[in-house]
Amino acid sequence: MNPSGGLVWHWHAWRHQHAWQESINQIGQWLEEIPTPSKELVLIGASAGWMMPSAWLQRFEKVTTFDIDLFAAALFRRRHGPALKVSCTQLICHTSDALTHLQPLLRAHNRAAILFDNVLGQIRFHHTSIDEVSHRIEAITQSLRGRSWGSVHDAYSGKVVPSPAPRSLPLKLKTLQTPHDVSDNARMKAPGIAEFCKQLQPQGEWLDHLTANVFPEGTPIHHIAWPYSTHYCHWLQAGWVTV
Numbered sequence: 001m002n003p004s005g006g007l008v009w010h011w012h013a014w015r016h017q018h019a020w021q022e023s024i025n026q027i028g029q030w031l032e033e034i035p036t037p038s039k040e041l042v043l044i045g046a047s048a049g050w051m052m053p054s055a056w057l058q059r060f061e062k063v064t065t066f067d068i069d070l071f072a073a074a075l076f077r078r079r080h081g082p083a084l085k086v087s088c089t090q091l092i093c094h095t096s097d098a099l100t101h102l103q104p105l106l107r108a109h110n111r112a113a114i115l116f117d118n119v120l121g122q123i124r125f126h127h128t129s130i131d132e133v134s135h136r137i138e139a140i141t142q143s144l145r146g147r148s149w150g151s152v153h154d155a156y157s158g159k160v161v162p163s164p165a166p167r168s169l170p171l172k173l174k175t176l177q178t179p180h181d182v183s184d185n186a187r188m189k190a191p192g193i194a195e196f197c198k199q200l201q202p203q204g205e206w207l208d209h210l211t212a213n214v215f216p217e218g219t220p221i222h223h224i225a226w227p228y229s230t231h232y233c234h235w236l237q238a239g240w241v242t243v
Contacts, residue, residue, distance in 0.1 A: 010071055013050040016229070020051065022169045023226040027152060027238065028053040030222045034240045038148060040112035042066070042105070044098045045119025048075030051152075052117065054083035062090040064109065066098035099123075099136075102143055114149035118236075121154030121209035133210050141214055150240035151214055155223075157234040158206030164230060170199030173223040177215040177239065184212065196223055200233055215239045 017024075031053065039061040043049075046065035049057075057063050057080055065076055073093035084091045098105055099119070106114070120137060127133045173196045178187055188194060215221060219239045226234040 006069060007071060009069075010048060010050075010075060012229075013048070017050070019227055023224055023236070024051045024053070026172050026222070026224045027051055027236075028056065030152075030224075030238045031056045034150065035242060036060070036113055036148075038111060038113040040064070040109060042109050042112045042114050043117050044114065045117045045122070046076055046093075047072050047117065048078075049080050049117075052080075054080045057084060058087035058089055060089055062092070062112075064112070065091075065093045066096055066105070067093075068095065068097050070095060099140065102140060106143065106147065114144065114147060116149070116151035116153065118152055118154070120151050120214055121211050124154075124207070124209045130210065134213075137210065137214060144241070146243055148241065148243055150238070152224075152236055152238040153211050153214065154209040155211055155235045155237045156206045156208055157228070157232070159203040159231055160227075160233045161201040161203060162231040163227075169225045169227065170196060172225070175221050175223065177217055177219040177221055179217050180213045184208075187212065193223075196225075197235075200225055200235065202233075206235075211237065216241060 013020075036059055041057070041060045041063045043063065043065040044067075046052075046067050047069060048071075049065075063084065065073065067073065067076075073095050076093055077091065081091060120140070123133050123136055127136065173192050175190070175192060178190065188197065214237075219241055222238040224236040224238060226236050228234050
């Protein structure tokens with residue numbers, strides 16, 4: 001069973017679209033700021049595109065998606081297919097492990113912009129060794145040198161003060177990626193980061209998804225709160241690397 005997808009995930013996403021709307025809006029605003037000269041987009045970990053606006057996808061002449069989830073392709077077509085048909089955007093959906101076969105994928109789509117859609121933070125659940133997770137993420141980002149690419153992914157996740165209704169999200173934050181040799185403790189004390197964290201109302205120890213060094217130093221990073229449920233929240237980071 002896929003530990004980061006499947007029918008339970010899709011049901012939960014469908015059921016919580018209203019509660020997630022502000023997070024979806026913030027992701028959409030970030031995407032709108034991205035310069036995308038390429039006419040082709042490759043989405044890795046696309047799922048059903050639950051948190052992605054069709055309007056941004058309509059910028060492209062061709063969109064190719066990859067996801068290991070058996071239900072992702074059909075649901076992505078259902079959610080975004082009609083809009084992409086209007087814009088005459090070609091949509092091709094694959095059910096496959098793009099991360100394992102990333103190098104041939106990049107060669108096959110050598111002019112495409114690449115977006116990792118909430119997938120790099122999920123690598124944390126697919127390996128038991130923390131070192132293996134870090135090495136895997138580093139190998140992925142190194143393979144993207146010379147390419148235009150981006151990612152929205154979990155940085156941290158954990159329990160929050162329970163809320164019976166959709167919580168009022170904290171202000172989003174934009175920073176620059178710090179040098180990779182900066183300690184996690186120093187990074188969390190950086191201006192703005194500590195206040196953002198406080199507004200999430202965390203309870204107990206949060207899970208580190210080991211994505212702190214995904215982006216090159218100096219990359220603009222958008223920090224976005226995602227209220228996964230009334231008692232659990234994800235801290236998303238979104239960034240785009242241009243060449």
